[in-house]
Amino acid sequence: MNYTLITGASSGIGEAVAKEFASKKHKLILVARSEGKLQQLCKELSSSYGIRTEYIVADLSRVDASREIFDECQKRNLQVDVLINNAGIGSSGEFPDNDLNTELDIIQINCTSLTALTHLFLQEMKARKSGTIINLGSLIAFIASPYMSVYAASKHFVKIFTYSIAEECKPYNVHVMFFSPGLTTSNFMNTKATNNAWGKSLTSNAATQTPGQVASELSMAFDQKKAFRISGIKNRRIVMLTRILPLRTIARIFSRQKQKQMGLIKS
Ligand SMILES: NC(=O)c1ccc[n+]([C@@H]2O[C@H](COP(=O)([O-])OP(=O)(O)OC[C@H]3O[C@@H](n4cnc5c(N)ncnc54)[C@H](OP(=O)(O)O)[C@@H]3O)[C@@H](O)[C@H]2O)c1
Secondary structure (H helix, E strand, C coil): EEEEEECCCCCHHHHHHHHHHHHCCEEEEEEEEEEEHHHHHHHHHHHHCCCEEEEEEECCCCCCHHHHHHHHHCCCCEEEEEECCCCCCCCCCCHHCCHHHHHHHHHHHHHHHHHHHHHHHHHHHHHHEEEEEEECHHHHHHHHCCCCCCHHHHHHHHHHHHHHHHHHHHHEEEEEEEEEEEEEEECCCHHCCCCCCHHHHHHHCCCCEEEHHHHHHHHHHHHHCCCEEEHHHHHHHHHHHCCCCCCHHHHHHHHHHHHHCCCCCCC
């Protein structure tokens, strides 16, 4: 077994996935911006599980970051057999009031860098006729989500892109999976762009999972070579419900509920 590369491995779901794959003796390449956290996690995982670990510090909001990660793997002679595109950011609020740079970073990190990394590593997997790519979606990829509009659109992109390349890759024995968590207790809703009144209204009363639970479902789906998996039984039920309603109706119901919660319209 060669290396499993995980982006966004310094915290939350990515860190939990790193622990899960380390326990299955995967050699790991961990990618994020926080060097100290990556260093510490590599040390912890190699001493607990006796595996090789490497880290690459990269800011995926930069256009060149994906190429630099790929080149660094080549330079260190690390063959990537499993690529887990997990890094992702979001925002919550009324679109014109949100910080434009953050909205554009969402597209760069969640869509553009994910596409570039997939392209670069998939070329080698296709030639070798083996490999796995796992792209992290979200429950939001199945609904239209006012007040998280760019984030929701980014995850719809990931869904369609991943479903499509999954079919293209079948003749080459490359396994591609779209894995979607629902609300998970991590730093995701604690950033400057998400930790606000809109964020709280969007997540209140929602069922949550821990990163460990999500990572264990992802790892099981990887073993079973699933093409598609939604984490958590409650989240799977929500997605079943969305199959009977048009996206615009879901958007209308969702937005009216949030507008009432935020006092923008009367009940
Ligand atoms: N938490 C949820 O409720 C939830 C629900 C559905 C889907 N998801 C998806 O699950 C994935 C992981 O989210 P999470 O909940 O684990 O969030 P998290 O705890 O905030 O972790 C995000 C990870 O991405 C990395 N990251 C952020 N910006 C980056 C950048 N510019 N360059 C490189 N790495 C960057 C962070 O590391 P550094 O800060 O060190 O760079 C961190 O390791 C995301 O794709 C998210 O969309 C999350």
